[in-house]
Amino acid sequence: MLAIEADALRRTYTSRTGWPRSRRTETEAVRGVTFEVKPGELFGLLGPNGAGKTTTIKMLNTLLLPTSGTARVFGHDVARDPVAVRHRIGYVFGGDRGLYDRLSALDNLRYFAELYGVGARDQKRRIAELLDLVGLVGREKERVEGYSRGMRQRLHIARGLLHHPDVLFLDEPSIGVDPVAARDLRRTVADLAAAGTTVLLTTHYMAEADELCDRIAVIAGGRIRALGTPGSLKSRVGDRDVLDIEAYGAGDEVIDRVRRVPGVRGASVEDRGAMQTVSVQTDRGAELHAPVLAAFDGVRLGRVVSREPSLEDAYIAIVEEAAGSAAPEEVPA
Numbered sequence: 001m002l003a004i005e006a007d008a009l010r011r012t013y014t015s016r017t018g019w020p021r022s023r024r025t026e027t028e029a030v031r032g033v034t035f036e037v038k039p040g041e042l043f044g045l046l047g048p049n050g051a052g053k054t055t056t057i058k059m060l061n062t063l064l065l066p067t068s069g070t071a072r073v074f075g076h077d078v079a080r081d082p083v084a085v086r087h088r089i090g091y092v093f094g095g096d097r098g099l100y101d102r103l104s105a106l107d108n109l110r111y112f113a114e115l116y117g118v119g120a121r122d123q124k125r126r127i128a129e130l131l132d133l134v135g136l137v138g139r140e141k142e143r144v145e146g147y148s149r150g151m152r153q154r155l156h157i158a159r160g161l162l163h164h165p166d167v168l169f170l171d172e173p174s175i176g177v178d179p180v181a182a183r184d185l186r187r188t189v190a191d192l193a194a195a196g197t198t199v200l201l202t203t204h205y206m207a208e209a210d211e212l213c214d215r216i217a218v219i220a221g222g223r224i225r226a227l228g229t230p231g232s233l234k235s236r237v238g239d240r241d242v243l244d245i246e247a248y249g250a251g252d253e254v255i256d257r258v259r260r261v262p263g264v265r266g267a268s269v270e271d272r273g274a275m276q277t278v279s280v281q282t283d284r285g286a287e288l289h290a291p292v293l294a295a296f297d298g299v300r301l302g303r304v305v306s307r308e309p310s311l312e313d314a315y316i317a318i319v320e321e322a323a324g325s326a327a328p329e330e331v332p333a
């Protein structure tokens with residue numbers, strides 16, 4: 001039996017905007033999403049802001065009803081049998097909500113164990129197991145208010161696992177977590193999947209997705225644009241080379257000029273304080289150093305590094321390809 005089956009899932013939000021005369025607008029957040037996740041699989045859902053990832057997860061975990069389409073978790077329909085679905089799933093979202101700061105980690109877990117109906121005999125053993133899994137043994141009697149972001153996130157995961165769910169939804173678990181804590185968090189997630197829990201993960205960190213996920217769906221504009229193993233997604237840009245160029249003050253007109261250099265397949269910019277890293281995808285073997293650097297025309301440049309395409313490059317290519325047709329439409333209802 002499959003862990004998750006989503007079949008042509010759609011969700012449209014209706015809201016009122018405008019003053020003094022408000023009008024009804026509809027946003028098609030998810031526009032026909034179909035995928036399957038096998039038991040024990042670690043499945044990633046990637047996509048830009050507003051792509052429809054959270055909406056998809058909320059339909060799968062029974063917090064939102066689909067406008068149309070169906071979804072099943074271990075065979076239980078999310079709309080017709082939400083109680084059975086809830087018994088099989090746990091939900092962990094990034095950020096600060098959902099824990100009691102004044103209580104210790106142990107008391108938080110005891111409280112939620114009561115709430116989730118974990119039997120008194122099972123509670124103590126389960127809590128000890130989970131503290132061990134998420135690496136909080138020895139810190140469990142401290143109040144959560146003194147916890148770092150990474151520790152909170154690991155406690156969130158323990159909370160989401162109290163009732164032995166078969167599927168765990170992790171919505172941006174590493175948001176705001178420093179690199180070292182994020183590495184520990186990844187290890188926790190990998191251990192969890194290795195122990196047989198099915199994990200559906202959303203993240204904006206491509207390296208995290210590359211390291212953890214068995215398969216990834218890239219979603220943009222409410223539709224799946226690519227689905228496969230990290231390797232198969234990367235092979236989509238296997239015919240390219242990438243130049244990473246450090247620049248100081250390259251504006252949109254400069255990046256447009258770079259994009260127009262013959263042989264350049266795409267360019268993206270990541271701001272790092274005063275410095276920018278401009279990643280330029282070129283045809284493989286095209287040796288475009290000189291014309292690409294010339295296109296920066298007077299902008300101060302730092303290091304230039306040539307490298308193989310990464311999952312992030314594949315992701316950018318997929319999302320840019322989708323961009324023309326994919327923006328969620330707001331239409332007057």
Ligand SMILES: Nc1ncnc2c1ncn2[C@@H]1O[C@H](COP(=O)(O)OP(=O)(O)OP(=O)(O)O)[C@@H](O)[C@H]1O
Binds near residue numbers: 028056
């Ligand atoms: N309650 C709501 N009412 C109206 N529109 C909404 C609502 N929730 C989300 N949307 C819209 O639906 C679209 C998809 O949002 P969603 O939160 O699912 O995206 P996401 O991929 O999770 O984004 P992010 O990475 O920013 O969390 C967006 O255009 C968003 O503005």
